Each structure stands twice: as C-alpha cells, then as structure tokens.
Amino acid sequence: MNDQPQTIQDTTTLGTKIRQARKAQGLTQQQLADAAGVGVRFLSELERGKDSAEVGLVLQVLHSVGYEVVLEPRGLRSAELFTFPDLE
Secondary structure, three states: OOOOOOOOOOHHHHHHHHHHHHHHOOOOHHHHHHHHOOOHHHHHHHHOOOOOOOHHHHHHHHHHOOOOOOOOOOOOOHHHOOOOOOOO
C-alpha cells in the first residue's frame, strides 16, 4: 500500500486502490467484506468502480483496509489551509 496521499477523481480509481490494498493484505473479497460489514457483491461492485455505491459502506471498506478519507481544498498546501482571523 502506498503511504503517499493520492487524489481519487473517479470511482474506478477508488475501486482499484481498494482492490490493491485488499490483495496486499492477502485478503479475499469474502474476508474483507466480513471485516467491513458489507456484502461480497457490494465489495465486488466497489472494486469494479460502480458509481452507485453507498458512501457509508464505502467508508467502512476504506477503514477496513487501512485508509482514511481526508477532505482538503484543491490547490492549497496543508500549511495554507483555513487561516481564521481573531474574532475579538
């Protein structure tokens, strides 16, 4: 599994990353589905990039393979994110 942040711009790329992480951990689809609390059919469709997947279940699968979702505004470096002025 790549430790560098990656931008996911479509469901096919997301599915590929999930499949790669599952295989790197030596898990079958059944094992990952059981660990994530989802069905094998759902996981199979997710890995193939089906774009109608339920977000909550996608997050469960991502968590089960060791990923987290971090939202960051496009085009900004992390040091430039959300500087708030003093309100006093």
